[in-house]
Amino acid sequence: MSVKHGLLALLERGPMYGYQLRAAFDSATGGTWPLNIGQVYTTLARLERDDLVAALPENEGQRPYEITAHGRDELKKWFTTPVQRGDRPRDEVAIKLALAITTPGVDVAKVVMTQRTSTMRTLQEYTRLKAQPGDLPWLLVLDAMIFQAEAELRWLDHCEASLVRYEPQAVPVPADVEVPR
Amino acid sequence: MTVLEVRDVHRVHGTGATSVTALDGISLTVGAGELVAVMGPSGSGKSTLLNLAGGLDSPTRGQVLVDGTSLQSLSRKQLAAWRRKRIGYVFQDLNLIASLTAAENVALPLDLDGVRGSRRQAEEALTEVGLDGYADRFPDEMSGGQQQRVAVARALIGERRLVLADEPTGALDSRTGEAVLRLLRSKVDDGAAAVLVTHDARHAAWADRVVFLRDGVVADVSERDQPEELLSTP
Numbered sequence: 001m002s003v004k005h006g007l008l009a010l011l012e013r014g015p016m017y018g019y020q021l022r023a024a025f026d027s028a029t030g031g032t033w034p035l036n037i038g039q040v041y042t043t044l045a046r047l048e049r050d051d052l053v054a055a056l057p058e059n060e061g062q063r064p065y066e067i068t069a070h071g072r073d074e075l076k077k078w079f080t081t082p083v084q085r086g087d088r089p090r091d092e093v094a095i096k097l098a099l100a101i102t103t104p105g106v107d108v109a110k111v112v113m114t115q116r117t118s119t120m121r122t123l124q125e126y127t128r129l130k131a132q133p134g135d136l137p138w139l140l141v142l143d144a145m146i147f148q149a150e151a152e153l154r155w156l157d158h159c160e161a162s163l164v165r166y167e168p169q170a171v172p173v174p175a176d177v178e179v180p181r
Numbered sequence: 182m183t184v185l186e187v188r189d190v191h192r193v194h195g196t197g198a199t200s201v202t203a204l205d206g207i208s209l210t211v212g213a214g215e216l217v218a219v220m221g222p223s224g225s226g227k228s229t230l231l232n233l234a235g236g237l238d239s240p241t242r243g244q245v246l247v248d249g250t251s252l253q254s255l256s257r258k259q260l261a262a263w264r265r266k267r268i269g270y271v272f273q274d275l276n277l278i279a280s281l282t283a284a285e286n287v288a289l290p291l292d293l294d295g296v297r298g299s300r301r302q303a304e305e306a307l308t309e310v311g312l313d314g315y316a317d318r319f320p321d322e323m324s325g326g327q328q329q330r331v332a333v334a335r336a337l338i339g340e341r342r343l344v345l346a347d348e349p350t351g352a353l354d355s356r357t358g359e360a361v362l363r364l365l366r367s368k369v370d371d372g373a374a375a376v377l378v379t380h381d382a383r384h385a386a387w388a389d390r391v392v393f394l395r396d397g398v399v400a401d402v403s404e405r406d407q408p409e410e411l412l413s414t415p
Contacts, residue, residue, distance in 0.1 A: 113393075113401050120382065120391050120403040127386035131366065146383060153382040161222070 003035065003043050008052060008075045011067040015056055018044065021065075030129075030138040032145070047071065093152065097159060101166075108163055116156045123149040183249075184342050184374035185211040185234055190243035192229050192397075203229040204240070205397035211376060213342070216369040218377045218385035221394035227378045228347055230394070234376055235268050235345045236260050247343055265290045269336030269344040271365075273351035277320045277328055277335075283307060284316035287335045296339070306334040310364055326357035333361055337368050344368060344375040350384055362387045 003025075010016065010024045018040045025035050044065055047053040052071035056064045067075070093115055100106045126146045130139065192204040204226045211217050219227045232238040233245050236252040245252045247267060255263055270276075277286050284303040291299035304316050310330040320328050329349065336344050346365060350358030362377075366387050369375050377388060385391045391403040 116393070117401050117403045120386070123382060123386040124388065124391065124403065127383070131363070131387075146386070150382045157222070 003039060004047060004052075005075065005078045007040070007043055007047065008067055008071050008078070011053060011065060012072070012075060015064040015066040017062040017064045019062075028137060028141075030134070030141055032141065094155075101163075109160065112156050112160050112163070116153060119149050119152050119156070123153065182213045183210050184213050184247065185209070185376065186244075186246040187230070187234060188244040188246070190230075190233060190240040190245065192226075192233060192238070193241045202397050204233070206243070207394075207397070207399060209392065209399070211343075211374045213372050213374050214369060215390070216366060216375045216377060216388045218379060218388035218391045219394060220379060220382070220385050220391060221400075225394040226397040227394055231345050231347050231376060231378050234343075235270060236264050262294070265293055266340065267342050269338070269341040271329075271332050271336045271344070271346040271349040271361075273348040277331060279320055282317050282319055283312065283323070283331045283334075286320070286331055287338055290335065291339055302338055303334070306338040307331070309337070310334045311360070326353050326360075329353055329357070329361055330364070333364050337364070337373075342373060344373055346375065347378045348380070349377070350379070350381070358384065 006025055006028075007021055010021055010028070013024075016024065018037055021044075022035050022037055022040050025033075025040075044053060048055060048065070050070075051068055052074055053065045054068050056066055097108070097111060097115075100108045100111045123146060126142055126149065130142050130146065134142070187207055187209040190204055190207050191202070194201045194203055207226070207230060209217070209230075219230060221227050229238065233240055234247075236245070236247075236255075239253060247263070250263070252260060252263070278289070281289070284300060284307065287306050288299040288303035291302060296302075307313065307316055310333050312327060312330055312334065315323065315327065315331075320331070323331070333349070336346070344365065349365070350361050353361065362384055365375055365377065377385070379385050389404065392399055393401045393403075
């Protein structure tokens with residue numbers, strides 16, 4: 001997801017100025033994705049350049065923005081298009097573990113355990129937040145983070161079990177790399 | 182204030198060449214108002230630890246203290262009475278007595294000690310777990326989730342200081358399972374100490390501390406941070 005689509009969705013509720021947008025974004029994501037006001041204004045400037053939002057006349061020193069018809073089309077397209085797995089950032093934990101296994105001298109079991117303890121702690125905190133009352137949109141965002149953390153923990157358990165049976169093989173050096181003598 | 186203290190406990194099943202070490206020197210303390218989850222693969226010693234904590238099994242070496250009293254120092258009869266008064270259990274297989282109503286099942290530990298007003302306390306405990314009006318139903322007239330809540334009410338009734346739960350959400354759907362954990366959490370927030378054995382990370386996450394067992398020893402412990410710190414992380 002981009003901040004761009006987040007702001008368009010918020011403006012669909014009605015015109016807002018920068019600080020209102022930032023507050024609404026914070027509230028929708030439960031503060032898990034803090035935006036600074038600079039990001040909000042930079043994004044608004046780009047949205048205005050692309051005719052997705054329009055600036056309204058200033059009111060008491062604040063300039064509200066509204067979504068345009070073109071912006072509404074873009075928003076509709078965003079809501080009806082699935083997010084592709086490939087669009088998301090690479091999983092650093094998976095890459096780190098793969099490299100740990102093939103790097104001499106690394107205690108892989110310890111890498112797994114350290115990650116698991118950290119992810120478990122995060123899951124405990126999400127759960128504590130969930131125990132408090134909240135609106136459905138925020139609770140669903142929280143649930144998404146809870147399920148992702150749980151999935152990572154299950155995968156780490158799987159890694160640990162696989163490592164017990166693992167017999168390392170010599171890692172081949174790519175053929176076209178010349179090793180200096 | 183410490184309610185449960187497990188001191189360097191070993192538990193070996195069998196003797197000689199065929200002996201199996203289930204616990205190999207575990208120490209753990211659980212205070213009032215604290216929920217500790219125990220996780221680990223099958224055979225890591227989770228259930229053995231819970232059985233020792235509840236006096237259902239004895240350590241080969243080491244000590245288990247509940248409210249400062251060593252369970253090994255009690256006679257079998259004293260231990261049974263001690264367990265009834267102070268320790269509540271919730272197991273995956275609910276152990277409800279089919280010929281008793283929900284209220285009779287819940288009141289049973291109090292009745293065995295001749296406590297007066299047990300019926301009223303049982304009804305209060307059932308209300309606490311959201312089963313108001315179910316007091317006179319038999320287990321087979323209730324859903325799995327409702328039966329599990331009866332088991333939780335039985336574990337929480339009276340002045341129980343220590344609650345031990347072994348996969349208490351085992352057969353339940355995720356919503357009902359979560360309701361059981363909320364109950365356990367709220368009992369703990371009211372001052373009880375609890376140990377929860379589970380293989381489910383989402384359930385363990387309700388705990389203040391998560392202990393990972395591997396081959397009968399504590400491999401790692403996860404304690405939660407303050408949520409403010411978590412949310413301020415960019």
